[in-house]
Amino acid sequence: xxxxxxxxxxxxxxxxxxxxxxxxxxxxxxxxxxxxxxxxxxxxxxxxxxxxxxxxxxxxxxxxxxxxxxxxxxxxxxxxxxxxxxxxxxxxxxxxxxxxxxxxxxxxxxxxxxxxxxxxxxxxxxxxxxxxxxxxxxxxxxxxxxxxxxxxxx
Numbered sequence: 001x002x003x004x005x006x007x008x009x010x011x012x013x014x015x016x017x018x019x020x021x022x023x024x025x026x027x028x029x030x031x032x033x034x035x036x037x038x039x040x041x042x043x044x045x046x047x048x049x050x051x052x053x054x055x056x057x058x059x060x061x062x063x064x065x066x067x068x069x070x071x072x073x074x075x076x077x078x079x080x081x082x083x084x085x086x087x088x089x090x091x092x093x094x095x096x097x098x099x100x101x102x103x104x105x106x107x108x109x110x111x112x113x114x115x116x117x118x119x120x121x122x123x124x125x126x127x128x129x130x131x132x133x134x135x136x137x138x139x140x141x142x143x144x145x146x147x148x149x150x151x152x153x154x
Contacts, residue, residue, distance in 0.1 A: 024103045041099040045088045
């Protein structure tokens, strides 16, 4: 289907443009890792469960990325006083630098594309927004079905 191929092409080109424009220090991290860093910086007392819910990822996917980010020295874990059961995460100084650079890249992306979006009527934008919400809901349902069927991550 042409539309699905256009989505793939869009994703590929966004990735290329991001790599060309973003700070070189961000290139060594994948999208999930960068967004986990952003979530840890944004959420109050983030743990695996809150990160998974916020990101729409499995707990296993979060754990895998958290381990890598911890080993890279970008995040650290901690426990709250009186609660040795729950593990929370915070950014290290190095993680805060990546967090800020990612936020700057995200801001630049919004500024770059807001002019393009302004070329559409509000009705067109509303239709596209409705379509994307429905499509995301469809994908979320497929994710939930896969998780419920015990399908593993690739």
